Structure formats: C-alpha cells, structure tokens
Amino acid sequence: MAMNIIEIKNLTKKFNHLTAVDNINLKIKEGEIFGLLGPNGAGKTTTLLMLTTLIKPTSGTAIINNFDILKQSGNVRKSIGIVFQDPSSDEILTGYENLKLHGWLYNMPDDLKEQRIKEVLNLVDLYDRKDDLVKKYSGGMRRRLEIARGLMHHPKVLFLDEPTLGLDPQSREYIWEYIEELIRKENMTIILTTHYMDEADRLCDRLAIIDHGKIVVLGSPRKLKKDLGGDIIRLQAKKINKGNLEDLPYVKEINKCYGGLCLTVINANKHLQEILSITGKINSVEIRSPTMDDVFLHYTGRDMRASSPEGGWAQKAMTASVRR
C-alpha cells in the first residue's frame, strides 16, 4: 500500500470574516494525480498557497513528505515543485536562463543543474528553443517551460494550478501528455486544480470538489459519475414546462444547465417519451452518460461551462510584458 505523501489536517484559512478554506481534511497517496475542483473563489488556490507554504493557515496544518508545513517549511519547499496559475517566468530571459535561475535558487550543483536542464527541456520539447527569449514563446510553450522548471529539482510533489488555463486545445492536449509521461517516468505525486472537467476526468486518479471552502465530495472520476445513478437528458428550448417532472419516480434530479435543463433519469431511453409529453415542444434532446460536468453541477449547483475561469492567463502575460 502506498504511503500518504500529503496529509491535510483541519486546514482553515480566514480572511477577515470570509472563511476561504474551512476545516479541510484530506490524505493523498504517493504517485497519485489528485484534482482539486471548484467554482471561482471556492478555496482551491488558497489551499494550494497554504500547502506550498506561501501563506500561513489560520488553523490546522498539513504534512507533506513527512514535513510539517508550519514547522518545517524549508524542507517542505525542497520537496515540492509548483507551476503557478499566472506566468511566472521572466520573459526578458531565455528559456535556458530561466531554468538556470531555478537551479541556483534551489542550490543545485552545477553539473547536476546542467544535466537536469537538458533532461526537462527535452521532456517538454523545448530544447531547440532554449536560447530564445521567453517573450518569443507562445502561451503553450511558456507553460511547458514553467512545468519543466517545476520538475527540475525532482520534487516529490508537483502542484499545478490550472495548468492549461487559457491555452488552445492542441496545447492542452500536449500538456496532458507531458503530465501523464511524468507520472510514468518519475513516480511523482501531482496535485492539480482545474476548471476543465474533461481535464479532471482524463488526468485525475481521484479528485475532490471544493465549494465554499469545504470538500463536498471525494472520489475517482469514474465512481463520481456512477454515483449520479442514471443518464442525463439534456433539453434545449426557449421555454420548458417543468410541470410535475419532479414528482416522477425515475427523475432523480433537475438542474438548469447550459442552454436549457438537465435531468438525471434512471433508464432514460424508456422514459423519454413521457418526459417530453410533459415539457411540451422543445428544440433538441440529448441523452448521454453522465460526465464530470454533470457531477460538478450536481454537487455545486453550478454549471462549470457557464462560469469563466478567473484571471485570463494570456491577458496577464500581456500585462507582464508592458512593465518597465
């Protein structure tokens, strides 16, 4: 049985009267890809900042790689790597120089540093571009560079805060492949926060959905989807008559979702006709197995697709480039 690489104990963070993280308890096993999901302001990033020792919890603590984040923050920092949500490389330096800085900041011996730079640049396919200034990189390349940097000192735990936010589908696909390759090669534990349900579904062994600073549900994507118990019928129309849908025994749940209503229904194929006779005329119907989006909607009451991610990575990168 794999050991727990992270144990979060009663972790709480209050900002004035707002409780951003509310008494979280969680154990994460070595070698897991663990996802933290939640709507904007749910407490994901705050949790990550506490785990990476950048802010102090109001109460509670966490143990990472057998070190306490409060009492042994130096050792915790040596054990972790982190890829931040916003750009965190200096774009007036080259990719290689950014990695060199990282090696010095982590006090790596020179030969090891050079060897690792080569290794991680090859891993993210940036070796050919290592001597270009980062401002010449595309958003996806910059992200890959920052992921490479997070890996350079071979951390036991890698934190990825929204690793594909603001990237085009192709770059996202690349980054997923790198993350999967990492796990195979390095046996690292990865904690990632994400807004993208498809990302969580594809990458995570287990995930926790956080809302209002609390964990509302925890499990593997597969189990969470199965637990919804039924199929999803999605109806689209200008006006949908809900009638007595709620009273039907096979309708488990009714949610507003993107462009209409989403019903969780047992044996949807069989009951579709009856449902349509209640709702009246509608524009389109879709029956499908539950996705992580449905799981998210079920537990938070919010549709992830309708909410836009905070920040805007590309925009921040732009801001950063007009400094000085």
Next chain:
Amino acid sequence: MSELKGIYALWYRESKVFLREKSRIISSIINPLLWFFIIGGGLGSAVSFGNINYQTFIYPGILVQTALFSSVFFGVYIVWDKKIDFMKEVLVAPMKRTSIFVGKILGGSTDTLIQIFILLLIGFIFILTGIMTEINFTIFTILISIALLFITTVSLVSIGLILGSQMESPEGFQLIISFLIFPMFFLSGALFPIDNLPSWLEPFILFNPVTYAVDGIRGTMLGISRFSLILDFLVICIFAIVMVLLGTYSFRKMKI
C-alpha cells in the same frame, strides 16, 4: 553557504534584464543630461559660484538624482513581479526571505551603479571639452563619490522595496514620484547651495538624508560643502542601516 547561489541568481536576473533593455539605460542617461544642459545651462547664464559655473555646481546633484530615481523605482518594480507569479516562484524556493532581499538590493544597486558610471564617463568628457571647470576629478575623489553613491543607493533601493512589498498595483507609482522622489530631490540641495536657506526650509533639507550624499560628493569634487565628509558618511550609513533593517522586516512580512 547555500543562500549565496540564490542571491547570485537574483542578482544575475536583474542585471541581465537591465542590460537587455537598452531603452531603459538610454532613458536613464538622457534624463540627467536634460537637467544638466537645460536647467544647468538656463540658470547657468545668470548664476555662478565664484569661479565654478552652475552646470559644474549641479553635476554632483545630478549624480545623486540619478541614483534616487533609478533606485527607488527599481524597488517599486517588484510590484510587477508580484502581479505575475514571478515573485511566488522566488518566494517558494528554499531560500530565506532575507537572502531574497539582499539579492534584490545587489541587483538594484548594480543597475544604478552602471548608470552612475556612464554619467561619470560623460562628466569626464565635459571636463575635457571645457563644459565643466574647476572640478576635482581624480581617482580618489571618484572613489569617494562612488562609495557615497553606493551607500545611498542601497538605502534608496530598500525604500523602493519596502514600498513595493506593500503595494498591490502599479497605480501608486505616481504618488511615489510626487510625494517621495521629487521632494527628496528638490530638498537635497542638488540644485542650490544650502548655506543660507530661509528658516522654514532649512529643517526639511537637514532632515533629508539625500542632502548629505549631495553635500559629500560636492565637497569632494568641488570643495563646496556645509558638513564634514565624516558627518556626511555617518548620516547616510545610519540611513542605509535603518532602511535595510526595515526592508528585511517588510520582506519577511510580505503578503502575496
């Protein structure tokens, strides 16, 4: 000493970035030259001090002015590092906050000293071409001036870093120019002698540590000074120590 490499890393980044941004170096040199030629030339047609012309008189003041603007601004620029996540990348490294502060001070001082060296070189050309006269430009006086400017720079970078570590957005920059940099510059005696000041003005000037840097350099290069060189050194050293300590403290307390 595991911290040394990290300090070196921060210094390396600052000086690399500075040298790559040519526009920054050029503008940092143009501005003092405008002061020298326009204010110096304009007022110089009416004002002189014995056989020392006005341009020569304000040259030490302009050296200090360059240190003042470039150093404080360097410090405040960490707001940009905080605005993206570069600051977090540094803060999450296994390094002491004090070392991060030291690395930043060294980086900022290097930037400023490069500008000072260029201005000293230009000063040398002014002497050769006869624009500046009666100025004592020897290795000894230059070394004394650089020492004074270096200590002043360290304290001014610290002020910038203290402000930058507390600020969350660059919107406060204008306030810093209006309420800190310009008053410190105008109240330093960079542009006028400080011997016979109106009594309401004198306390402000005596209270301004930058005054002592100008006084020390002007005394060394031109022989015009109000205080002894020892006193000038003493005041700016105390100023530097206080600012570095305050800066270290504010870096430890810095929130991200």
